[in-house]
Amino acid sequence: MEIECRKGLRKSFGHLKCFGFIGGDPLFCIGPHWPFFICLFSFLLITGLFFICFISPSIGSSNTITGVSVFCFLLINFLMAALINPGIEMRTVRDEDLEPDDPDNFCSICEVYKSYKTEHCDDCGVCIQEYDHHCPWTGKCIGGGNVNFFYCFLFGLLVCFLYCIVTLAMTAQEKK
Numbered sequence: 001m002e003i004e005c006r007k008g009l010r011k012s013f014g015h016l017k018c019f020g021f022i023g024g025d026p027l028f029c030i031g032p033h034w035p036f037f038i039c040l041f042s043f044l045l046i047t048g049l050f051f052i053c054f055i056s057p058s059i060g061s062s063n064t065i066t067g068v069s070v071f072c073f074l075l076i077n078f079l080m081a082a083l084i085n086p087g088i089e090m091r092t093v094r095d096e097d098l099e100p101d102d103p104d105n106f107c108s109i110c111e112v113y114k115s116y117k118t119e120h121c122d123d124c125g126v127c128i129q130e131y132d133h134h135c136p137w138t139g140k141c142i143g144g145g146n147v148n149f150f151y152c153f154l155f156g157l158l159v160c161f162l163y164c165i166v167t168l169a170m171t172a173q174e175k176k
């Protein structure tokens with residue numbers, strides 16, 4: 001099956017701004033809702049630093065090391081979900097196993113042929129492979145390219161929340 005792509009160092013696809021390219025494919029993209037991403041990233045970073053610098057040391061060094069580990073895991077996965085290419089569809093040739101006359105197989109806005117599970121996002125203005133949803137907090141879509149990082153981020157969020165609760169409870173216990 002031959003697949004042609006709209007290669008070339010295009011700096012933007014729809015409302016996504018791209019940078020870093022591998023073989024003409026964008027590696028990183030910033031979405032239209034990037035201010036939400038900056039706000040959440042700053043909040044998580046400040047909360048993490050506050051806990052690690054001021055609250056964790058009173059429990060002990062192993063608690064501080066745990067805090068650094070869980071917050072690094074959270075922030076790295078959040079950064080990857082927010083920055084990596086979510087899977088911009090760039091096919092200019094239709095998949096042979098798709099119906100030739102089905103208008104749903106072609107996006108007239110992006111002028112690309114969609115593959116299975118590809119959907120057009122109105123917020124991002126592009127077609128995304130294995131489209132999951134548009135997430136304002138990462139600033140753009142969650143698709144095949146970044147969905148695993150997104151789930152790791154959600155898992156990290158839960159772990160960090162539990163870490164903060166346990167650390168606060170232990171600090172309160174120490175002061176009694």
Ligand SMILES: [Zn+2]
Pocket residue numbers: 107108109110111119120121125126127
């Ligand atoms: Zn489209």
Ligand SMILES: [Zn+2]
Pocket residue numbers: 121122123124125133134135140141142
């Ligand atoms: Zn989107």
